[in-house]
Amino acid sequence: MDLFDKCKAFTRADETKALGLYPYFHAIEENEGPVVQIEGRKVIMAGSNNYLGLTADPRVKEAASKAVEKYGTGCSGSRYLTGTLDLHVELETRLAKFFGKEDCLLYSTGYQTAQGIIPTLVQRGEYVVSDKDNHACIVAGNLMAAGANALVDGKVQTIIRYKHNDTSHLEAVVSKLPADAPKLIVTDGVFSTSGEIVDLPGMVSIARRHNARILVDDAHAVGVIGKGGRGTASHFGLEKETDMTMGTFSKTFASLGGFVVGDRTVINYLKHHAPALIFSASPTPASVAAALAALDILEKEPHRIDKLMQNARKMRIGLAEMGYRVGEHDSAVVPVIIGDTEKVLRMWRGLFEEGVFVNAFIRPGVPPGMEMLRTSYMASHEDEHLDKALAIFKKVGRSLGVIH
Numbered sequence: 001m002d003l004f005d006k007c008k009a010f011t012r013a014d015e016t017k018a019l020g021l022y023p024y025f026h027a028i029e030e031n032e033g034p035v036v037q038i039e040g041r042k043v044i045m046a047g048s049n050n051y052l053g054l055t056a057d058p059r060v061k062e063a064a065s066k067a068v069e070k071y072g073t074g075c076s077g078s079r080y081l082t083g084t085l086d087l088h089v090e091l092e093t094r095l096a097k098f099f100g101k102e103d104c105l106l107y108s109t110g111y112q113t114a115q116g117i118i119p120t121l122v123q124r125g126e127y128v129v130s131d132k133d134n135h136a137c138i139v140a141g142n143l144m145a146a147g148a149n150a151l152v153d154g155k156v157q158t159i160i161r162y163k164h165n166d167t168s169h170l171e172a173v174v175s176k177l178p179a180d181a182p183k184l185i186v187t188d189g190v191f192s193t194s195g196e197i198v199d200l201p202g203m204v205s206i207a208r209r210h211n212a213r214i215l216v217d218d219a220h221a222v223g224v225i226g227k228g229g230r231g232t233a234s235h236f237g238l239e240k241e242t243d244m245t246m247g248t249f250s251k252t253f254a255s256l257g258g259f260v261v262g263d264r265t266v267i268n269y270l271k272h273h274a275p276a277l278i279f280s281a282s283p284t285p286a287s288v289a290a291a292l293a294a295l296d297i298l299e300k301e302p303h304r305i306d307k308l309m310q311n312a313r314k315m316r317i318g319l320a321e322m323g324y325r326v327g328e329h330d331s332a333v334v335p336v337i338i339g340d341t342e343k344v345l346r347m348w349r350g351l352f353e354e355g356v357f358v359n360a361f362i363r364p365g366v367p368p369g370m371e372m373l374r375t376s377y378m379a380s381h382e383d384e385h386l387d388k389a390l391a392i393f394k395k396v397g398r399s400l401g402v403i404h
């Protein structure tokens, strides 16, 4: 056996391509936000996380260009050493203030943020308690925490998973852990696939009774829910009770990078202990400047959030009325559950050919029966885009027998 045998044996992607049904890695040639060009064809983008439509905003673009002029194209070092710019510090200060927390730390991606926080904070004899449907970056952080502890203890008891958004089960698993052992409960704020909002009030009450701290990954919540887009803690009025909120710049903030806000001592500890921060180059000047400009817009133009939510609701209602099974959660993500891999791929292709781009989520990325088209919306979608998308969903769904 050779290490690469499995790679040679992996033919599924090529087979799907040969059938013309491969939904991944399609290059975008032009991007105006709600409409993009792929393979020479203009299509409505209904699968991006560019929630406020700011990647195309002239103010954000100008801020990024100016930062390149002033600071160059890259930082060539980690925050720890030569990679801290005044821009990084400014964005950290602004975000801490925005979320009403003492301090903030930037990472180079959202993925690295979770991966950087969890194994750094959760150490020997401590536990991470994690929703079964949490994002892959949390799973990666959990595994690193478990791996690091296994090296010391020889056992991997550090990660405990509970049933998705099920506070009774959360309570059941947490109460079995040693009462005085430090614990971290970690969850997506808005779940990335379903658009569901976590039951934070239930979680907060359990955390307080069982010596646990809370980390919420608000990648899909910032700019979407909460007062002025301040995310899940704000949505429930639980800003003080939510110990740490992390997020990404790759969605609402129209850029690239990640952040965590929390107590000054916690941020200071992460700053001096998280390998994902210390051994990785800092976000580029253009990325940070774009995120800062997006934050300005989010603060000054909160009506964009209302438009985003109206757009997502219009699609949720429109698709449900046609007979599609859609997620009912009030966020910017509207999953259309098809329940069959081949139908998902055929729907994806049909929608693309008719002029709508969505994301195909199939196994093993989703559990059996949950194969879906993940759709998500932007504040910059106009009614004409959404009406056209709905008409295309109707035509393609009917022609494939997914709806009647």
Ligand code: PMP
Pocket (backbone or CB within 6 Å): 109, 110, 111, 112, 135, 137, 188, 192, 217, 219, 220, 248, 249, 250, 256, 257, 258
């Ligand atoms: N957390 C969640 C919930 C996400 O959905 C994502 C990205 N899809 C990330 C973190 C990672 O963020 P980034 O793309 O900035 O690495």
